[in-house]
Amino acid sequence: MLKDYLGRSVQTGVALVNTFDPVTGEDALDTISQSAHLLRELQWEGTDSLTPLDHAWLRRWRHELRAIFDTEDETQAVDILNGFLDAAASKPRMTNHDGEWHWHYSRVGAPLRDRVTTATAVALLSAIADGALPRMRTCEGVDCSRVFVDTSRPGTRLYCEPAGCANRAHVRAFRSRVRTQASRGN
Ligand SMILES: [Zn+2]
Numbered sequence: 001m002l003k004d005y006l007g008r009s010v011q012t013g014v015a016l017v018n019t020f021d022p023v024t025g026e027d028a029l030d031t032i033s034q035s036a037h038l039l040r041e042l043q044w045e046g047t048d049s050l051t052p053l054d055h056a057w058l059r060r061w062r063h064e065l066r067a068i069f070d071t072e073d074e075t076q077a078v079d080i081l082n083g084f085l086d087a088a089a090s091k092p093r094m095t096n097h098d099g100e101w102h103w104h105y106s107r108v109g110a111p112l113r114d115r116v117t118t119a120t121a122v123a124l125l126s127a128i129a130d131g132a133l134p135r136m137r138t139c140e141g142v143d144c145s146r147v148f149v150d151t152s153r154p155g156t157r158l159y160c161e162p163a164g165c166a167n168r169a170h171v172r173a174f175r176s177r178v179r180t181q182a183s184r185g186n
């Protein structure tokens, strides 16, 4: 169950949302080659023929997708994701082009943006149907607005990367304890 949320499609959604930092305005999806690079890293096929339209869609879509990590309302999240399936003209079919039966969610020859959108929306919808919306979160680190899917067993992770924001939070808590003790004259 949990491993499903680690799948490439969910990872793609998380990675896309995290290309834009709403706090600093930093944008890691500025150019078409950055889009192609990101999708190539996530093992999507056809990144060589990524079009300006694909790039523009991904840039816009990541902002709409962030809403899924912001809301705790399942109906709202599902409505948004169903909307993406409509927008990308989802057309599910079963295929075994790589030797194993699996779903494709867009028509044959669909542009990469449609393949990414439909596969990611379906993966997130399936996770929500499994009760995983509360695991789709925004990091609670100070000045961090990265989103993540908590795949830990207890599902109580607060920070995007255990090594990053959680560490910084611990250091901050430690320093403020030290300061408090110092001001008490200990
Ligand atoms: Zn396939």
Ligand SMILES: [Zn+2]
Pocket: 139, 140, 141, 144, 145, 146, 159, 160, 161, 164, 165
């Ligand atoms: Zn963080």
